Amino acid sequence: MDALGIVEDEVALEGLDGITIPSLWIRLEDRHPAFPLKLDTHTKEFIWRSLTSNGDLKFYELPQERGDVVLFDRFLEVDPETGIQQAERLSASTNDVYPVSVITEDKNGIQGSCVFYKERKDVTRNVRNSTLKSLVTLEEAFKRFGRKLVVVASQATRFRALVGPEGDPELKLSDHSYCILERLGRARWQGELQRDLHTFSFKTDAGKLHYMRKSLVRHGLITMQSHVIRTPSGQQQHSILLLLNRFHVNRRSKYDILMENMSNILQKTPGQVAPMLTLKELLKVNEKTLKRIYQYMQSANLVQLVRCALEDVNPTAEPCTTKKGTKVLVRCLKLVKPYKKKVIMVEDDEDDDEEDEIGVRRKSLPSEGRIMERDILLQAYDIIVACGTRGISQTALAMRMSIGKLESRMICRKLERDGIIKGFMEDVGRQRTTKFISHNRMHQRHETYRLLKRKNMIVEAVHSLKIIEGLYPLQKMINEEERQDGVSTKCCKKSILRLIRSLSREGMVKLYTTTVIQDGITKKVEMVVHPSIQPNDDAVKRAIDQIRFRISSSYPVAHIFYCFTPHFLSVFFTVKGLSRTLGFQPKMHRLRVIHNFLWYLIYGHPLKRSSPEKQTQSSKNPASSTADQQTWYDLVFSGICCLCLIVFVDEETWKRFIPPIPIHKDFGDGWALVSDLLLCLPLSLFIQVIQVNFKVNGLEAFLSDPVKQHYLVRALPSKIKRQLLYKRKYIFTFHENLQKLAYMGLLQFGPIEKFQDKDQVFVYLRQNTTIVDTTSSEPHYWMVSQSPDKPFEKRQYVLASSEDVENYWFDLLCVCLNTPLGTCIYTGITGSFCRQLIGVYLYMYTHRGSREVCDDGSIPGDGRGAGGLHSEFFAHLKRNWLWTNSLLAVKKVDTMHTQKIEFCQLLCIEICKKLLCLIHVAIEPASRNQQVVGGKRQKRKRGKKDVVKIPRKKRKEPKKRTPAHDEADHRALTRMTRQRVYWSLQEDSLMMLCSVASHLLNSKLKRPFIPHCVVRDLLQAEFEKSMDKTSVAVGRRTRYILKNPQTLLNYRICLAEVYQDKSLMKLLEQKKPDCAEAFSEYTKLLRQKFSSAMTPSDIIIPDTKQELFSRFKVCTICSGREMTFKDILNSTEDIHVIVLNNLIQSTLGMSNSQMKSSRSFQTFHMYSRYCQEVLCQVFIQCRKRGLVNRRRVCKIYGPKKNRALPILPMSYQLSQSYYRCFAWRFPFALCTDVFRFLRSLINNGTGDDKPLTTFYHETETSEELSDMLRYQLDSPGGACAAALSLMTLGLLSVHVSIPKQVVVVDSNLVDNEVVKSGNGTDDDDDTEDCEGRKRLEVKAHQASHTNYLMMRGYCCPGIVKLRNLNTSDSIVVESCIMKFQLRSTPAHQVFNMDGRYSPPLDLSKCGPSLLPPILTHSVRPPTSSPSLSHVEECNARLIHQRDYSPQDIEACAELRRSLDEAGENGLSVQDLYEAHTHLAELHSGRTRSLQQYMQVKILPQNIPWSFLGNSSLIIVAIADLIVHAFLSQCLISTSLHLFLCLSSTFHPHRHTVSFISRPWRMVDGQLNRPVCKGMLEGVLYHIMSRPGLTQQTLVEHYKNVLQPVVVLDLVQALIDMGCVKKRTLVPCPKPSLFSRPVDQAGVRTATPDRVFYEPTVSCCLRLAQVLPNEPHWNQFIQ
DSSP states (O other): OOHHHHHHHHHHHTOTTOEEHHHHHHHHHTOSSOOSSOOSHHHHHHHHHHHHTOTTEEEEEOSSOOOOOOOOOGGGGBOTTTOOEEOSSSOTTTTOSSOOOBOOSOTTOOOSBOTTTTTOEEOHHHHBOTTSOBSSOHHHHHHHHGGGEEEEEOHHHHHHHHHOTTSOTTOOOOHHHHHHHHHHHHHGGGOEEHHHIIIIISOOOHHHHHHHHHHHHHTTOEEEEEEEEEOTTSOEEEEEEEEEGGGOOOOOOHHHHHHHHHHHHHHHSGGGEEEHHHHHHHHTOOHHHHHHHHHHHHHTTSEEEEEEEHHHHOTTOSOOBOTTSOBOEEEEEEESSOOOOOOOOOOOGGGTTSOOHHHHHHHOOOOOOOOTTSOHHHHHHHHHHHTGGGOEEHHHHHHHHTOOHHHHHHHHHHHHHTTSEEEEEEEETTEEEEEEEEGGGTTTOSSOHHHHHHHHHHHHHHHHHSEEESSHHHHHHHHHHHHHTTOOSOOOHHHHHHHHHHHHHTTSOEEEEEEEEETTEEEEEEEEEOTTOOTTSHHHHHHHHHHHHHHHHSOOHHHHHHHSOTTTTSOEEEETTHHHHHTOOOHHHHHHHHHHHHHIIIIIOTTOTTOGGGHHHHHHSHHHHHHHHHHHHHHHHTTOSOGGGOOSSSSSSTTTTOOOOOOOTTSOTTEEEHHHHHHTOBHHHHHHHSOOOEEOTTHHHHHHSTTGGGSBGGGSOHHHHHHHTGGGHHHHHHHHHHHHHHHTTSEEEOOOOTTOOGGGOEEEEOSEEEEEEOTTSOOBSSOOOOOSSSOOEEEEEEOOSHHHHHHHHHHHHHHHHTSOBOOOOOOSSOHHHHHHHHHHHHHHHHHSOOSSOOOSOOOOSOSOSGGGSOGGGOTTOGGGTSOOHHHHOOSOOOTTOEEEEOHHHHHHHHHHHHHHHHOOOOOOOTTHHHHSOOOTTOOOOOOOOOOOOOOOOOOOOOOOOOSOSSHHHHHHHHHOOSSSOOOOHHHHHHHHHHHHHHHHHOSSOSSOSSOHHHHHHHHHHHOGGGTTOOHHHHHHHHHHHTTSHHHHHHHHHHHHHHHHOHHHHHHHHTTOSSHHHHHHHHHHHHHHHHHSOOOGGGOOOOSSHHHHHHHSOOOOOOSSOOOOOOOOOOSHHHHHHHHHHHHHHHHHTSOTTTSOHHHHHHHHHHHTTSOHHHHHHHHHHHHHTTOEEEOOOOSSSOOOGGGOOTTSSSOEEEOHHHHHTTOOSSOTTHHHHHHHHHHHHHHHOBOSSSOSEEEEETTSOOOOOTTSEEOOTTOOHHHHHHHHHHHHHTOEEEEEEEOSOSEEEOGGGOOSHHHHHTTTOOOOSSOOOGGGOOOOOOOGGGOOHHHHHHHTTOBOTTHHHHHTOOTTOOEEEOOOEEEEEEOSSOSOOSSOGGGGTSOOOOTTOOSGGGSOGGGTOOBBOOOSOOOHHHHHHHHHHHHHHHOOOHHHHHHHHHHHHHHHHHGGGOEEHHHHHHHTGGGSSOOTTOOSOHHHHHTOOOOOSBOOOEEEOOSSEEEEEETTEEEEEEOSSEEEOGGGOOEEEOOTTTOSSOOEEEOOOOTTBOTTSOBOHHHHHHHHHHHHHHHHHSTTEEHHHHHHHTTTTSOHHHHHHHHHHHHHHTSEEEEEOOOOOOOOTTOOOOOGGGOOOOOGGGEEEEEOTTHHHHHHHHSTTOOOSOGGGO
């Protein structure tokens, strides 16, 4: 064909639609074989002229421009080996520029498809003249018409191009068949898939397209090939590829050709058997390809894998026998049947409605002879009658009568027309066959039993459910029932469809078909509904809405790859702990959330007509409620309104966008469909109930928004929604929670069908329930037990309002967590047995379902669990109520550590799991034949598996500390002469330098970098006296000396000097490779540096500060940053954190006896008011600071259930590190001993008749001292402290008796000759023996001080034991005898200057009444906001009581305004001064200064604030009054005030207490006396240990234990009691000749570093009187 003929052919193949000029160039460039000319400008102009000069072509102008044709090569996606097309998109016809529009019955005989056939305009005259000469050039034509100009070939030309040169040009085709032929011509070599033709192009049924195509096949105009497409989901779709004859190419896969070749080879071999190796060599393929070939042929039943002897298949091969003498077997393939090419069968027109004849012909039915004398119709009728109710098909009748198909069809039609026989359809396999029976049998057989049973099941299911989506549920139900009846065959989808259509014709059911488009996915939906259901019913709309929602969550994998962006498909982030971060709740809280959600939707929605809270309103206007609800249903479920914009409740809670759920006709009030509930689920509740442990892009933006977090899940963007609803797992999770609510007796399931989806179940929410008070149960592991004398109390609840629901869950929380379960006590009932009971009982209770409502408040299960629930519900476990695992973590875990998993990899993993379930590769044992031998229905015995018992792991015993680590330590131990070694100053100095050297080697480690063995070796090499030092002792001593503040300061100074010495640092850097050697070198260099220390005379101290800074570089040596006194409050949570710190200490400070049941309840009630996340954060911070630790199980101080906090996983206690912060060098019982000694003095009597101090010797005669109290030698330290304090104050008369012999020797401890020789003698020093007794002599070798004393008679046997002294001492100073008497009046006033700062000392008073009010005061709860009358009342008081002027009142009002603007954060004193500097001086009629205004203390009756924080002075406006308090971080507003309300459920008399939270205040507001006493003593001992302690140092010491304001409250209490004096350093300016005197009264409040404290002389006496009989608060040291 020449070039111009090719151009004409391309125009003709494009069909009646014609071709645009740009599309013509595209077609010519893609022409096969290639177009012979080069398509440049001149060639295109030449082609244009040929088109205009061709009379068979016409030119038309379209009403709109047409897009260029898009070429698609489907064979590029075909696997050359398998011949399967790998589709990367849904369809090849999505961008079709030639939509089908068939031209039917045209009067001009035009056939084809053209959209604008009637609208297009013929412009041939504008392009050429009558002589076929072009009027315009190509450029002019394109400029004028553009892509609207099309070239169309004549009818004859187009038909000739389609049928080819061998086709009949006179052939007549139907209009639709011609359009198919035209479509195939436009497809050229690509062809068209029959599936695409009837789905996308012609949009008709496959059956109709089959008839359109059949005439084309019959006339040989097209060819058909089998074509397989693999979708992205992995499924294979089989279709038929249609091609014109001229474009036909026989495409076969590689394996198709190899299979044919293998079949040909096997046919030529003897016996049609060949070895594998031979086939591999002949086919020239590898092992993998050969394996796939014979697997394909095996699956097609073409070959069989056999084993043959080698000598049979190849006699020349050697060896043919094995070493054992057996024949060598080789794998061979045996041909079963020859390979045949796949042929597309073409059916006849007459057989389309009949069954497949292959099966019938194989049966070879016996034929009956024809009786020529009888009519053939009568013979046929007799055969039909003889077949009875089974009937006979047309094909079977033809075989029995030995007639042809056409004749048989004619006979059947004639008899049916005459009304003698009746045809009916019957399922034969997968075919639908027409059979005929006589009218006489019609009454006996209209339907088979199985058919009737199937129809009955369908009708019953439809009447029960009203709407059934799709045919699969019905098919599954029927197959399951028939399988139980023993039927082996299965009902197919087509049979179900025919049954439904039959029932629809009978009026039993209705079949609705529609197309749902959601997120770009088109789904054909079929619904089988009840006859009463209309297409516009709400139930149908809801079902379609649920289908849309389901499509979003369960879209096919093909659509994932097709519509998702590459960025979205990049990764799924699996984050550990992300679900909890987003808000996922524990088990019981999830149930609580869902229960509240269900109650609100079913009973409490504002638009719910039966809402208990709205019944009164609806009764007043009954018509509006129903109408409004129906209107909302129509808006919401019809999709008219945007769900995210409909606000049903004007509040920022999860109720904001939730629509009302419909009330179903067959179910009354209280029932709801699960799918309706899921459609109303907001995101904020979805996150709490469903675990989302993978990263969802964009989700955090919604959750952080206060309004968007309450959007319904169905209203979220499609990308977020697809990820949240992936695989519809949320439905199963939601259903499991509903089951748990049913286990609790709060929910009841409706009737449940076997095939019913979990979201199509009805549930009933009960309004009556019960809680069993099991708090009085005996301790047990998991089951409660009640006493016969005191049964458990059962509390009935009626959930008529949302408050009732909240009260029920709160009471259940308190009961469950206070039930003493979880103790390890032996029980005879095993866990497996109980699990079987709960499994059987609760399964029956939950899954049986019933429409009969049972709302009697009963609880299913055994009732042996906490709260009356089932024992295996484990409601007593705290982890089921609160997240506590993070509190148990010892090591810090990076929760943001993420693991990237490709989304495609996730899918591959799931596919591999399914494949691995089917594939098991193993070696078959030789004895298996004997094991599996047997016959039909014979049970095989399973071998018993040996149960391997895993040995229990032994508990690891704590490793004992060894006193020695190596041989050098053992040698040092042998040199020790005492239990503790002696350390010299030189050794301490060297060890400190070693610590400096270790820090220089590695400053990142907190522990020592160099082993102590190295330090020990240095010591022993340097000092001889260090030979008895072990490495353990060196390490202990190093740690000890660095605890000394002065040594630590020297250590830091050394480090600072080394870092400043650049030359030394450079030298040290050169000696760093080997650690041990470098350490020795470091130590040597450091000793050289610090060996020559400068003396004070070497340094000239500068006279001025300026000279100091000019000559020296001054550096500050500090352990860390100082404590800041400026607090930052960013949110209310910061205030809650401060309150909770005090509450946790207050709760853990209570003893077991103090934590009674009432306080346990109050504790739960209090903590439940705070955010769980904030609670956990505060507790974790307390644990990190070492304030708390776990209570270990022991007999005395074991964990008590009623002491466990609701935020903790188990019982915790204050740690010993916490108590050590309050421990000083004074004994812990000092004040108690002081009080006891003071009571002894008071009981002994008082008197002023004796002198203050009296001394006398034992030899002298003393006065009568019987009325004085003798001071015992074993008196505690408190007695000494009391005596010294009273002596200093002049309140104690002291009488001292000096012994005759002050220094004595205990002879029992001295065994020498002097003792033996002088035993029993009492000679004087210079006298001789009387009456001849021998004089005692001490010889030279016996001379010693001890012997001298013994010789003089200063010995007292047993004095060491009597005095309770050290047994190593033999020489003792004899004690004096002291006697005391308390004076009524002091003997002097020398040290009694404390009276100016403290109240008078009254030793007769004692008890808690002496405590200052700052520790025990309470405030009334606020009743209302302050009004104008309160302000006027306050002003009146200031005017009348304090003589305030109007200007003073205005100044107070100005201060109030500033405080009101500051809000709950308050203002610091410094900021207040800076803001009101104009009030500092007396001006404009003001009589007072700012300092005096701030000193006013007028408290209102109702204080709506609680004060907490550290030591900054913050002023807050309270009820428009000025109140000053030491605060730091916070003020808690009225809504956050600590009201401890006792629930009326447990205590009918409710009492409200409001107080400032402090560690010494218990949860009910009472004073915790042991804690108060311990903290007061600790702070006082601190000040006594370091008199002159500054406020800043004091507060900083307790910064990790107590908040600064708590410390200052304790100090203020000590000041009020007279135990401590507060002093302030006031800097005075340098006076000059003209300077003014400084007014000390006008000085501002001093900073914390200028305030210091000193103890008073009577501090111990005063504090001992306050809480004398309270035990120590640390129970472990009592």
